[in-house]
Amino acid sequence: MGKKTRNRASTADAGDNPRRPCPCGSGKRYKACHGAGDDVIVIRPFEGLAAEPDLVAMREFLPSATAALPVRSGGPVTLASVLPGASAAIVRDNGEVLLGMQVQTRSGDLSADLAGALAWARSAEPGSSLPVVGAGRHTGERLQDVLEPGTPLEPTVHADFAWWLPSESPDPEAQAMLERANSVIMPTEAVTADGVRGAYWVDTGSKAHVRWVRTEDETTLMAALARLSGQGGLELGEGSRYAGSFRAHGLLVPVWDVDREMHSSEWAGPAAEFAKRLDEAVAGLDATPLTESEHRARDVLAGKQITLR
Structure with missing residues (x-):
């Protein structure tokens, strides 16, 4: 295991025992998580940010939460615990940018994933969504490069997922998705x-x-x-x-x-x-x-x- 400016671990370090917990901290077995690739796993991806504890909470156990992301430049960005369809990012019809924390990814660096999703959203057309983000969308930047490091998050924890749908009259499919999500939410x-x-x-x-x-x-x-x-x-x-x-x-x-x-x-x-x-x-x-x-x-x-x- 090596260490530079952040804690990192090569997936090769875990390869001798594919049934061990994955070093990325997901709680999954290595073979079911990062065992299929050669990613460098960043053990503490949000280190150095005042927002770190709430970023971890939004990623791991907050069911429905949003927060204004303290970006250094560009328009406002809303960070969300989870987005419809577990999307990595959504640009709404009005241009509002939302990034999702609870997403599927094969990358070993969640910080780079989020910065990559943000870069995609900055140039995406309104009404677009990014299903998955990974190393292929990394820009070389991480959250530490695009956020105000000393500014914490101020998450708003919601009782349901009504904020998913900006329209007061969603289509039946979207309404059904919302009802399914609301049925499993924990207070x-x-x-x-x-x-x-x-x-x-x-x-x-x-x-x-x-x-x-x-x-x-x-x-x-x-x-x-x-x-x-x-x-x-x-x-x-x-x-x-x-x-x-x-x-x-x-x-x-x-x-x-x-x-x-x-x-x-x-x-x-x-x-x-x-x-x-x-x-x-x-x-x-x-x-x-x-x-x-x-x-x-x-x-x-x-x-x-x-x-x-």
Whole structure:
């Protein structure tokens, strides 16, 4: 595995075991994901962007969300969790540009995919759509080259996919597609508070969770979580339980099971308090290394890897 200005891994590194998880972080087996090509897989494609945690959330688990993309030049662009038909990009009849995060791709660099889709949309005719984007549409630019790096995303999480159809009288086929998408959507809302970014509440039907995309180095984050565990400070608050974590595009996403009877907004205060505790734990790691019991706690937490359903 090599490293330049961003974390990268050759697919050849995984080729000796095609059944292992793909290094791209998709959660799929290597042979079913990037095992068919020679792409260089960028492990952390959105590194360096203030928008990174929300980009990962929109790619991985936000069902219906949109955000103004902070492009450096050109007209406004709307980023979407998913577009009709899982399109990579759509240019509406009025010229509005939308980019999709949850798309099919064979490329190993999601950042380059999005920049390529944006370049396509800038020159596409109104009413056009781009079904798939991959290395063949890369322009040499990545999101880091076209976005304001210090500007975060401000996603709007929608209760349904009504925003898919700008027309008040869609054709029957489009209406049927909309109804199918709405039937499987899981209620999701952002957890918003000072010091909290990239945290989202979701009701899966049987449980409610808070999923929180963290930007710390994984080793540092796991050590800080282990310290909080030893101090009894790992939960978000009463009615919550730390469930584990999953990896997504180079970042670790801790997950808590939370009381379904509580409104999503009720987790804002506890999340802000947890953020303070976590920051203090991270800051104290250099001065006070983990104790033997904290090392054991870290190993236990590292084994709590969960899978999204």
